[in-house]
Amino acid sequence: MRLMSEEQTMIRDMAAGFLDEKAPVDALRKQRDSGGGYDRALMGEMADMGWFGMLLDEESGGVDMGAEAAGLVAEEMGRRLSASPFLSSGVMSAVVLRATGGADWAAKLASGEAVVAMAIDERVKHRPDAIATTAEKSGNGFVLNGAKRFVSDGAGADRVIVTAMTEDGLGLFLVDPGLEGVQSRALKTVDSRDAADLRFDNVQLDGAALLAMGDAAQEALDGALRVGRAVASAEMVGVSKEMAERTNAYLKERKQFGIALSNFQALQHRAADLYTQIQTTDAAVAAALRAIDEGSDDAELLSRVAKAKAGKTASLAVREALQMHGGIGMTDALDIGLFMKKARACAEYLGDGECHGDWLLRQRGL
Amino acid sequence: MTDLQEFRAETRAWLEENCPKEMRQPMSEADVCWGGRNWVFQSKAQEQWLERMAARGWTVPTWPEAYGGAGLSGDEDRVLKEEMARISARPPLQSFGIWMLGPALLEFGSEEQKRHYLPQIARGEVRWCQGYSEPGAGSDLASLQTKGVDCGEYFEVSGQKIWTSYADKADWIFCLVRTEPEAAKHKGISFLLFDMTSPGVSTSPIQLISGSSPFCETFFDSVKVPKDQIVGERGTGWTIAKYLLTHEREMIGATDSALFGSDDLVEVARDALGVDDQGRLDDPILRGRIADFLIDEIAFDAELARAKSWIRAGKQLGAESATLKYTGTELNKRRQELIMAAGGLAALEWDFADAAGDEKASLWLRSKGNSIEGGTSEVMLSILSKAALELG
Structure with a gap:
């Protein structure tokens, strides 16, 4: 599937229009002041627009538009810091459920009826293959033991896809967080989004909880991570563009020494350098999204490069925005701090430059 | 099967x-x-390869057939390049005629000029050089002072150019000359073509820190240039020069870009430093720097591929060419620094070379000029801040 440029424009405009009205930066600010997380009713409206089914086929209530479409929506979300479980539920869990035949829950997340989170990380750095959590066979089902940390949108999730080691290798389990033995601790994070640490103590799972095992599980997980990285990167491109544009506007407006800041070459060159970084990042992210939709062999590499690059660029964009705004950039009243917090979280989640750089060098025999 | x-x-x-x-x-x-x-062909094979490709119009595949090309579409040209890359076929011919003058003539030349000059370029018969920079006109190129005095049938050209690539080996020069001394700075320049064997032309190579001498100083002492050897109208040379500089930036930005990361850097690092028992490069801090570089480089590969697809779709790159030039040259400088760091003490020997025979120290030193020639990185940033961001 490859979107035509008119379709891209349509998706982008539709997302921008909707989010301007329903989920601008001020909405995140209000959400933060009332405890963080996201507005579930608003998520329902997003689902009504088909956003949570972009990576699902029609039988699962999806619209099957692909990663590129999801990336366009994510970029607009990044520009406005719109809070929703789009990436966790609508993108990553959707990809897992599609690959593993979990059609009933796929339909529920596509319609916005349910939120399905992904419990992948156990350490402070993203290492999806470092899994100490175990699922031991017991009768027709499994007993789950272990802990997952920083589960994005985990506190308000109706189901959580958990990675655990079984006798037959990796297993993916769809776990009801209300089950006995599951402890969920909601985290208060810098970006004010929903996140939770989960503990599993002898949690009894029935056989139906198993989504996939062994190679099939690995393939489904890899697929979800791949799409997740590319879409998260698109969100960071949105953050970066918004910060750069706001900063350039401010440089033209703010006067010191009797002239606008935009006249100072030291600032012009920094703004221009940031612009080139964003252009490069935008191209890398677009290439990753497209490679995923085309099923290209390069998709894995490109999604990792996109994630690493987008993290670096978003970090640069928010730092430059703050410095070039000067003192006012430090105030909570201005939005830059909110973007900075989002950029930090987004760069860390699903792996940073070191994580993916390490993978890249291993691929090259270094 | 599609076409x-x-x-x-x-x-x-x-x-x-x-x-x-x-x-x-x-x-x-x-x-x-x-x-x-x-x-002088280095081998029979080199000569044959040029002859065969030129006969097919494939030294300049996208130029019209009437001018020595093959009239290929953007997609066909891409396929040809991919197929050449598949068998590691060398380009049969490289030249400033292909890269620079050709595109300028196709855009601004008269029909007679196109029919006369372009096929010679396509067949590799005439080698061109570019006369732009002067000792007093570097980043401020439009302040150039080489003058062309109107003498009726011809212009009499006098002055000095510098950084003229391969002027000592070139047959002809395309040259920016001030023919309208009374006009404003940008409106007084003409784009002239003339033979380097014309009386009054002399050249002298400049040795660079890399040891090579690709550039020359070029002197003009009352050189007679017939008036039909002007491209475009009198005083419009700056427009052509700007068009070509944009073109050149795309080229310089695009050189040395290996798809999906530098093989040369990876090779030198592996060979010179070795790997530990985990299979990781035996220098964790340098390894981190290389990883950081490769991420930027592969992202830039994606940007180049996108720019090329835009060009194929007939889009003008405009300010994007400054992004490519700035990013590509800064990356190449970083790559060469990393290759030297990975090579360590061994890279200090002049003959420390790769499989193709290029000396690493020489490439490293030469790369420092990348962000100066064709418009400095600082000029690129100024262009972007004005054209793309409307600052200042």
Whole structure:
């Protein structure tokens, strides 16, 4: 599937229009002041627009538009810091459920009826293959033991896809967080989004909880991570563009020494350098999204490069925005701090430059 | 089978049949075929390869057939390049005629000029050089002072150019000359073509820190240039120069870009430093720097591919060319620094070279000029801040 440029424009405009009205930066600010997380009713409206089914086929209530479409929506979300479980539920869990035949829950997340989170990380750095959590066979089902940390949108999730080691290798389990033995601790994070640490103590799972095992599980997980990285990167491109544009506007407006800041070459060159970084990042992210939709062999590499690059660029964009705004950039009243917090979280989640750089060098025999 | 698939199949078969095996080897700078009146082919294979490709119009595949090209579409050109890359076929001919003058003539030349000059370029018969910079006109190129005095039938050109690439080996020069001394700075320049063997032309190579001498100082002492050797109207040379500079930036930004990361850097690092028992490069801090670089480089590869697809779709790159030039040259400087760091003490020997025979220290030193020639990085940032961001 490859979107035509008119379709891209349509998706982008539709997302921008909707989010301007329903989920601008001020909405995140209000959400933060009332405890963080996201507005579930608003998520329902997003689902009504088909956003949570972009990576699902029609039988699962999806619209099957692909990663590129999801990336366009994510970029607009990044520009406005719109809070929703789009990436966790609508993108990553959707990809897992599609690959593993979990059609009933796929339909529920596509319609916005349910939120399905992904419990992948156990350490402070993203290492999806470092899994100490175990699922031991017991009768027709499994007993789950272990802990997952920083589960994005985990506190308000109706189901959580958990990675655990079984006798037959990796297993993916769809776990009801209300089950006995599951402890969920909601985290208060810098970006004010929903996140939770989960503990599993002898949690009894029935056989139906198993989504996939062994190679099939690995393939489904890899697929979800791949799409997740590319879409998260698109969100960071949105953050970066918004910060750069706001900063350039401010440089033209703010006067010191009797002239606008935009006249100072030291600032012009920094703004221009940031612009080139964003252009490069935008191209890398677009290439990753497209490679995923085309099923290209390069998709894995490109999604990792996109994630690493987008993290670096978003970090640069928010730092430059703050410095070039000067003192006012430090105030909570201005939005830059909110973007900075989002950029930090987004760069860390699903792996940073070191994580993916390490993978890249291993691929090259270094 | 679509037309394009058919074209690919034919191209593949033809290349298989016609590309000599010596021309399917990695190429160092010394192996480039530049052509020209005084060109001495390094091998029979090099000569054959040029003849065969020129006969097909494939030295300049997208130029119209009437001017020595093959009239290929953007997609066909891409297929040809992919098929050449598939068998590691060397470019049969490289030249400033192909890269610079050709595009300028196609855009601004008269029909007679196109029919006269372009086929000579396509066949590698005439080697061109570019007369732009002057000792007093570097980043501020439009302040150039080489003058062309109107003497009726001809202009009499006097002055000095510098950084003229391969002027000592070129047959002809395309040159920016001030022919309208009364006009404003940007409106008084004309784009002239003339033979380097004309009386009054002399050149002198400049030795660079890298040890090589690709550039010259070029002197003009009352050189007579017939008036039909002007491209475009009098006083419009700056427009052509700007068009070509944009073109040049795309080229410089695009050179040395290996798809999906530098093999040369990876090779040097592995060979010189070795790996630990985990299979990781045995220098964790340098390894981190290399990883950081490769991420930027691969992201830039994606940007280049996107720019190329825009060009194929007939879009003008505009300010984007400054992004490519700035990013590409800064990355190449970083790559060469990392290669030297990875090579360590061994890289200090002049003959520390790669499989193609290019000396690493020389490439490292030469790369420092990348962000100066064709418009400095600082000029690129100024262009972007004005054209793309409307600052200042």
